Amino acid sequence: MTDTVIHPRIENRPNTFTQAEMGWTPWLEPLSEGELTERHWAGLVDASRSKSPYFMLLARDPGILEARTKTDKDIFYNTEAGLPRAERELSATAASRSNGCIFCASVHSRFASHHSKRTEEVQRLLDEGTGADLASRRWKAVVAASVALTATPPAFGAEQVDQLHKEGLDDLEIADVIHGAAFFNWANRLMLSLGEPTPAK
Template sequence: MTGFTTERLGWRPWLEPLTEDELTDAHHEALVDRARAASPYFRLLARDPDVLHARTKTDQDIFYNPDGGLPRAERELAATATSRHNGCVFCASVHARFAGHYSKRPGDVRRLLDEGVDARQDARWRAIIDAAVALASTPSTLGPEHLAALRAAGLDDLAISDLVHAGAFFGWANRLMLSLGEPTQEEK
């Protein structure tokens, strides 16, 4: 698998996931959405249903909670920038599609994928990308200068909190996914 893309990708685990037939009611509850049973990634995580359930509920609250804060497009942008920085081709493809769709700025998202996290962006997106990448760095380099840039770009405390949650979640999720398998071309 080479290059960052907005195409739908598959994912091949290096450990054996549960089969769909092995999933119990407890596993389905942990998946939250039964459609996730088709994914080998989620079937692998289902081996620990309690952790999967907590992970999925956290993910949903970060990205689907409409109560103020950072717009969905920019939460997806933070996830895309984090994934691009961490080299997670699979996660970057998923969240780049969402960022492009919700922002109506697919060209800017494409530039982020093609040119990297330092690619030219407007001031607001630059501040969001820089903060997400600083948070994803190990050790984190997120500092007062990032917060000042986010505030100058119009983000309030709740929006900054949403950005931190999205970036931090994907810092973890990328490392987990990269440790457990690899992206593949999706079969058509």
């Protein structure tokens, strides 16, 4: 990997949690499209991701990027069984809000709002934090479980699983809560260590 470090001057850098779209800029030099080999394109999985500086930075290790992207897609898009898409996105939003990742929280809160049609409740989570008094007990349980796992894996256990069961989630749905939170617990830390959000273009 190149050792070039970018120190961008960002005007109006986003500093609040929002469902609005925003950009992201890396602190290290991403690949350019002209540098991509067949292996890089395979690692991107979707050719459209070549427009993203985040994925073009991760493409420096195409094998890991490919595994990461396929895992991401399976967690959030394979909804034939298990948790509804809105609550998978809620889990990712809660993890991102807990970790302080403004960019990831904006993306997944938009998806949570889109799929649930509960925009105000999603915004309350962003505005007030993961302790927000959400109207739905089921959503409170999903958020609480996601936050416990995000803080440190041993903090998640029987208490959270029992509460999710009480709110009607079966074992497969609980696995989806865990997958969404665990994936973004990792993804937030990666994104926060490689760059920062920017205003939408």
